[in-house]
Amino acid sequence: MPSPTPRPGDPAVVLRPSSRPRAGAPTVLKVVIAGGFGAGKTTAVGAVSEITPLSTEEYLTEASADVDSLAGVEAKQTTTVAFDFGRLNLPDAPVPLELFLFGTPGQDRFVDLWYDLCRGAVGAVVLVDTRRLESSFTPVGFFEDIGLPFVVAVNQFDGAHRYHPEEVRTALELPASVPVITCDARDPNHVAGVLLTLVGHALKSASASPARPASTTTFQDA
Amino acid sequence: MTAHGSAAEDSTFVRTYTLTRGRTRPRHLLGLDTVLDAGPGRPGPGQAEECAEILALCREHRRSVTELAGRLGRPVTVVKILISDLLDADALVVPVTAYAASDAHARPSAQLLAALSAGLKRKWPDAIAYPQAG
Numbered sequence: 001m002p003s004p005t006p007r008p009g010d011p012a013v014v015l016r017p018s019s020r021p022r023a024g025a026p027t028v029l030k031v032v033i034a035g036g037f038g039a040g041k042t043t044a045v046g047a048v049s050e051i052t053p054l055s056t057e058e059y060l061t062e063a064s065a066d067v068d069s070l071a072g073v074e075a076k077q078t079t080t081v082a083f084d085f086g087r088l089n090l091p092d093a094p095v096p097l098e099l100f101l102f103g104t105p106g107q108d109r110f111v112d113l114w115y116d117l118c119r120g121a122v123g124a125v126v127l128v129d130t131r132r133l134e135s136s137f138t139p140v141g142f143f144e145d146i147g148l149p150f151v152v153a154v155n156q157f158d159g160a161h162r163y164h165p166e167e168v169r170t171a172l173e174l175p176a177s178v179p180v181i182t183c184d185a186r187d188p189n190h191v192a193g194v195l196l197t198l199v200g201h202a203l204k205s206a207s208a209s210p211a212r213p214a215s216t217t218t219f220q221d222a
Numbered sequence: 223m224t225a226h227g228s229a230a231e232d233s234t235f236v237r238t239y240t241l242t243r244g245r246t247r248p249r250h251l252l253g254l255d256t257v258l259d260a261g262p263g264r265p266g267p268g269q270a271e272e273c274a275e276i277l278a279l280c281r282e283h284r285r286s287v288t289e290l291a292g293r294l295g296r297p298v299t300v301v302k303i304l305i306s307d308l309l310d311a312d313a314l315v316v317p318v319t320a321y322a323a324s325d326a327h328a329r330p331s332a333q334l335l336a337a338l339s340a341g342l343k344r345k346w347p348d349a350i351a352y353p354q355a356g
Binding site for chain 1: 252331
C-alpha cells in the first residue's frame, strides 16, 4: 500500500489555507464516487450536479511503473486517468453548503490519488456494475482500510441481471453495517437517495467512533 | 495506436509543457480537490493565457483544481503548475472555509453532516434514504 507522504521531489511549498474567506462563502463538503469503467460514475455525478460533469485528465507516471510491463515503456511514460467532477449548491441547508462530487476510476493503481480525494471527505459511494463486480473489490478494500464511511450502490443497468443487494453484499464480503442499495444512476432522486444514505451512514459512524482518528495514535512507543 | 497517432499525441504533450515552461512539478502541494478563490494580487508578467482563464473562472466562483483542469481541457499537473504561479503572486488564495476538515483523518462534524442531510432533503424531497442496515 503506497504511503500518503509526499514522494521525494514533491513540491517544496506546503499550502496553508489563506485567512481570507470570501464573505458568506458556503462550506465545501465532498463525496467520492468510485467505480469501474462504465459503472455509471459520470451519469451519477451528472444526475445531481449543477454543472455538466467535467472530465479531467491526470498523467500518472510513477504509480503505474510497477504495473505496466517494461515492453514499450518509452512510448508509455505516462498513463492518463480520467476524473469526473460535479458540484451542487445547498443554499437552503441550515448552514450554506456546497457539495463537490469526485468520480474516480476503481483500479488500484490510482490509490495514491484516492488518498488526496478522501482527505476530509464525507464518505464514498462505490458504484457497482454487477456485470463487472470484481472491479469493486479495490475501492471497497481501500475505503475499509482508511476508515472512510462508504455505501455500495448497485447501478441497475437495462438488460443486466438484477441481483438482490444482499447477494452483492455477500459477493463483496461486506459487513452488515455497510449499506448496500440499488439505484438508477440516471435518476436524480435515486442518486440523491444514495447521497442521503451515505450521509446517514457517515453520521452513524461518526457517533459510533467519535475518537477514531485518535485511536490510530494510541500505540505506545516501545 | 498507429505511428501517426502516437506522434500526434507526443506533440500535444510537448505543447502542453511549453505552457509551464518545461516545469513538470507544481511548487505547491495541491490536491485534486483543493479549492481556489481569486485573491488580491496580480499575476506576474509573461504568464500563459491559461492563467488569465483560471483567474476569470475563480473570480466567478470558487473552483477545485479538478474543475479548473476540466474547464481548461488541460492535464491536472499542468494546471497545478499554473495555479502555483498564481498562488505565489497572491492572485489566487485557498479559502479557509473550504473543507471544514482539512486534517488527514478528520471528517466533517456531525452538525455539518446533519446540515448536508437536511439540505439534500430540501433539494430532492422525493429522494429516499434507504433504511440503515445493522
